[in-house]
Amino acid sequence: MADDSTETLLSESRASYETQIATIESIDDKAMRTVRTTVLILGFLVSAVGIAGPDSVSNLSGFATVSSAVGVVGLLAAGVYGVGIYTVTEYEPGVGPKERARARRLDAEPPRRRGLIVPAGE
Secondary structure, X not given: OXXXXXXXXXXXXXXXXXXXXXXXXXXXXXXXXXXXXXXXXXXXXXXXXXXXXXXXXXXXXXXXXXXXXXXXXXXXXXXXXXXXXXXHOOOOOOOOHHHHHHHHHHHHOOHHHHOOOOOOOO
8 A cells, every 4th residue: 555655756746747748738739830820921922922923023122032032941940840849749658667666666665764754863
């Protein structure tokens, strides 16, 4: 039977795990929001160029052309980076077999050996 220290350890581990999962999910949500926004903006840009015609792009000044190209490349990079973040996310499993075995070993040891109880005067 688990004692108070093991129960406390398990509840704190669960709280820590849930916080880590919430953080990872938040990062994933932000990455996907970035990707959706990027696709939306690029769609507007392509539509605007399509409506204005190819001659409108060639009539732009050099600075406007370069800054537009840099902006489009930045949007593409943000989209690729967001997809990369979303795809590499891995959820670590909770308490594994090693941790459970260690908890059982600790439960079997007397409290004094675990260092949880130190009598006064020692």
